[in-house]
Amino acid sequence: MRMAVMQEGTDLCGRVDKAAAVRRAAAGDREAFEELMDAYHRRIFAMVYSRITSRMDAEDITQEIFVRAFQGVRSLRDPELFKPWLYRIALNAINDFLRKKRLRSIFTLFTRERDDSEVPDPIRGGSDYLERKEFWTRLNEFFSRLSPSEREVFRLKFLDGLCIREIAEVMEKNESTIKTHLYRAVEKFRRESDLSGFLKEEKA
Amino acid sequence: MSEDRKPGCSIARVIRYVVDENDLDPEQRRHLRECPVCREELKQLDGGLRRLGHMAAEHTPEPVRRPVLPVEGRELPHRPVLLWRLAWGTGLGFALVMLIAVWTVFQSSISPVSYQDIAQEMAEDEMLLAEVLALEENPLPDAYREISPEETAGIDEEIFDFIVPVEGWNMDQESRTKEA
Ligand SMILES: [Zn+2]
Numbered sequence: 001m002r003m004a005v006m007q008e009g010t011d012l013c014g015r016v017d018k019a020a021a022v023r024r025a026a027a028g029d030r031e032a033f034e035e036l037m038d039a040y041h042r043r044i045f046a047m048v049y050s051r052i053t054s055r056m057d058a059e060d061i062t063q064e065i066f067v068r069a070f071q072g073v074r075s076l077r078d079p080e081l082f083k084p085w086l087y088r089i090a091l092n093a094i095n096d097f098l099r100k101k102r103l104r105s106i107f108t109l110f111t112r113e114r115d116d117s118e119v120p121d122p123i124r125g126g127s128d129y130l131e132r133k134e135f136w137t138r139l140n141e142f143f144s145r146l147s148p149s150e151r152e153v154f155r156l157k158f159l160d161g162l163c164i165r166e167i168a169e170v171m172e173k174n175e176s177t178i179k180t181h182l183y184r185a186v187e188k189f190r191r192e193s194d195l196s197g198f199l200k201e202e203k204a
Numbered sequence: 205m206s207e208d209r210k211p212g213c214s215i216a217r218v219i220r221y222v223v224d225e226n227d228l229d230p231e232q233r234r235h236l237r238e239c240p241v242c243r244e245e246l247k248q249l250d251g252g253l254r255r256l257g258h259m260a261a262e263h264t265p266e267p268v269r270r271p272v273l274p275v276e277g278r279e280l281p282h283r284p285v286l287l288w289r290l291a292w293g294t295g296l297g298f299a300l301v302m303l304i305a306v307w308t309v310f311q312s313s314i315s316p317v318s319y320q321d322i323a324q325e326m327a328e329d330e331m332l333l334a335e336v337l338a339l340e341e342n343p344l345p346d347a348y349r350e351i352s353p354e355e356t357a358g359i360d361e362e363i364f365d366f367i368v369p370v371e372g373w374n375m376d377q378e379s380r381t382k383e384a
Pocket residue numbers: 210212213214235239240241242243
């Protein structure tokens with residue numbers, strides 16, 4: 001079954017999603033948190049995967065995100081903020097992982113870093129794997145031409161499906177700053193004729 | 205994407221609409237709805253971004269493991285690879301510290317070298333060389349020098365001639381007599 005991350009997120013923007021479950025989880029109800037975890041697990045995994053492109057690392061980081069959220073949910077006062085709060089935890093966990101990875105790469109200059117993204121998916125077969133690898137390589141080439149803020153805002157909006165208000169909460173910046181970054185990122189996306197062509201090709 | 209726009213058209217407006225449609229006033233929105241050029245721009249840009257979102261979802265694998273929440277008083281199951289990585293990292297860190305320590309000791313043993321030290325070393329070398337040359341000239345120890353030919357060079361030749369007569373002495377004696 002293929003995922004539909006963007007639609008799920010977009011539909012939820014501006015609405016209180018699972019507010020009752022968040023309240024119960026904040027009151028210490030483990031089952032309520034499990035319910036929230038089931039609702040967000042795939043979305044958070046997809047968010048992590050799009051930034052790491054390694055399935056095994058994405059699984060580890062997703063695990064860590066939900067543990068951190070579970071341990072901190074009691075301190076969440078406003079249930080409406082659960083979603084951006086969870087995405088902020090996710091973003092921090094991803095950044096922690098990338099920092100550690102950079103540090104490790106200093107120590108392992110001459111040894112190969114584990115990269116399971118190079119291992120074909122046995123369930124979905126080799127062609128899917130090659131297609132996936134090609135897609136993320138092309139997309140990351142585009143992302144490399146954006147500033148870190150532009151890149152993050154663009155991903156949160158068009159890959160994770162968050163709205164401006166949620167992105168502002170996640171990144172702890174005001175909405176007009178988010179819009180400025182997003183405007184620049186979209187302008188660059190529009191100028192990327194290579195990427196536009198690639199997207200059309202893929203669709204055909 | 206079309207670059208051939210009418211005077212009232214603006215790509216900036218199209219992008220602003222894509223970023224947040226609520227940012228445009230009713231007049232600007234009406235233009236986007238009615239202008240075929242801007243509508244086409246919007247369709248292309250918005251379509252491209254939506255396609256990107258769909259494709260990102262399509263190229264994302266399904267998660268295999270459901271996260272496990274910690275139970276109070278019980279540790280979460282660790283993956284052996286994480287422990288291995290931790291051990292590896294600690295080992296590397298220790299090796300690095302040792303390397304720095306050894307390097308520091310090595311550096312302090314060879315440095316700093318001052319000009320004074322170099323000059324002293326050169327003087328010592330010269331003295332050594334002088335000794336070597338002296339030995340080359342006369343390798344015998346002092347005790348033997350007194351009986352060595354070089355040391356006795358100043359002794360009268362007549363004594364030598366008396367102790368060790370040379371061959372053809374008579375001829376030599378003759379020539380001396382002649383000179384006298
Ligand atoms: Zn127009």
